[in-house]
Amino acid sequence: MTSKPAANPAESGRYAFDGIDRVLHEKARLGILTSLLAHDGGLVFNELRELCVLTDGNLSRHLQTLQEAQLVEIWKGHKGRRPQTLVRLTDAGRTRFLGYLAVLESIVSGALASAKSDEATAPAERLGFTAG
Numbered sequence: 001m002t003s004k005p006a007a008n009p010a011e012s013g014r015y016a017f018d019g020i021d022r023v024l025h026e027k028a029r030l031g032i033l034t035s036l037l038a039h040d041g042g043l044v045f046n047e048l049r050e051l052c053v054l055t056d057g058n059l060s061r062h063l064q065t066l067q068e069a070q071l072v073e074i075w076k077g078h079k080g081r082r083p084q085t086l087v088r089l090t091d092a093g094r095t096r097f098l099g100y101l102a103v104l105e106s107i108v109s110g111a112l113a114s115a116k117s118d119e120a121t122a123p124a125e126r127l128g129f130t131a132g
Contacts, residue, residue, distance in 0.1 A: 019103035023069050024096070028054055028062045033089070033097045036072065042088030063087060071096060 024033060031052040035043060043051070049059045066072040071093030075086045089097065 017107060019100075019107075021096075021100050021103075023065065023071070024100045026062075028052060028058065029066060032059070032062055032066065032087075033071065033093070036087065036089045037094065037097060042086050045085040045087065048087055066093070069093075 024030060031054075032048065035048055035051045045059065049056065052059065054062070063072060063074060067074055070090055073088050073090050075088075077084055077086070
């Protein structure tokens with residue numbers, strides 16, 4: 001059995017995914033930001049909670065993290081006698097999130113391209129094994 005061929009130096013770190021932003025990548029925050037991206041004028045807290053299927057406390061905590069990162073802005077007011085909270089992406093938040101989506105898109109397209117090219121090569125050949 002031969003040893004596995006050394007990784008191509010040009011590919012070193014290819015799968016480190018340094019572009020993954022941990023503030024944005026967390027599942028609930030990804031859902032929140034995607035919801036807000038689809039609603040340019042923002043969403044009322046209850047609508048956002050329902051769209052993302054989060055509890056009040058969980059949504060509040062994630063919004064606090066996003067607000068601290070200056071990705072969202074939060075307005076508290078009243079509609080009639082009822083208090084309401086409106087959440088909206090900031091301009092910087094929109095730019096940062098769209099850039100992040102481009103990173104995710106490149107990861108997915110690269111993975112799909114690799115999978116398709118690997119399908120043409122037998123597993124043993126990909127690993128550098130020879131018959132014998």
